[in-house]
Amino acid sequence: MKSYREELWFNIPSRRAFINITPNVEAALRKSGIREGIVLVNAMHITASVFINDDEHGLHHDYEVWLESLAPHEPIRKYRHNDTGEDNADAHLKRQVMGREVVVAITDGKLDFGPWEQIFYGEFDGRRKKRVLVKIIGE
Amino acid sequence: MKSYREELWFNIPSRRAFINITPNVEAALRKSGIREGIVLVNAMHITASVFINDDEHGLHHDYEVWLESLAPHEPIRKYRHNDTGEDNADAHLKRQVMGREVVVAITDGKLDFGPWEQIFYGEFDGRRKKRVLVKIIGE
């Protein structure tokens, strides 16, 4: 069994954003030399997500509006977590809806994807350096 | 390390449905000959889910009602994604709640499940051909 590890770093200038990281994961896969196996891609921070969906900006707008309706950022004082001095309790909630990680099959040296699948980094509390882990195991 | 890959195809006649695919995954596992490892089961489409829960039709009704309340199909025009000509923005949202994939342990050649765990395909925008990927790695 071979394994390969790489970190992707982000410093998103806004509080929230969706970034297509599929090319970064594909580049890591090429470097790994692994042809059969799986790749785990996970946010290493608990106010961010990694998820798979469509690279369509209208949809990303819909996610933003929808997540804000499910877990509003304000009022800040509504959340006990924010008593710690943070203002990011909503980000911890939004991340649960969108998920921490994806596991993708590797077949013949490629991400084994359907026609529209793309991997996104979902930032819900940006303006600081944060990381995504890419871990590949296989042969 | 051995690996095995199979696609399950669906063409659900309604917009939404939940289909128990546990027997399909068990059949793939038998064909693989793998006794120890993991199986990844994921929707290859971004308006569908694979998830694990109870095979109880009352619960499936509750999921349907609940998901519709969290991410209503209508009004269609509420969603920017639907400006592309689609009417399935809600399906992209519902899929995030229910999840894209499951990873299940394989022990002694069997899905290593608790007493009620069953794997479901969740369709949120049917009436077209769609696929689920079963990828097994192990020994």
Added chain:
Amino acid sequence: MKSYREELWFNIPSRRAFINITPNVEAALRKSGIREGIVLVNAMHITASVFINDDEHGLHHDYEVWLESLAPHEPIRKYRHNDTGEDNADAHLKRQVMGREVVVAITDGKLDFGPWEQIFYGEFDGRRKKRVLVKIIGE
């Protein structure tokens, strides 16, 4: 490829709770002797979750309030699943938001975590014995 399997047992005295199981997973990893690979940690029951987030009690209070607003326990009769004699339909819904499982990378014999990542068992229908599966594969 090596594999290791362990069950963690719980009997939570309340209906709902969040329990930090990171030390249990780390102990299983040490017993496994595996240095490179992945660990799957999943609830074996369908009214419980395994998820990764912050070990901060204010946040756990926020999750409790938020999940209750998204999928209220009462009125019991609102859910068809409860026609079976159960009163836990809401627990099946809450579990979908928080997730069934996590997959964590293992690097140099350790859980490959960001600074605040901790693994939690989320109980949504306690007062009975329930299990979490820890399955490790690698070398």
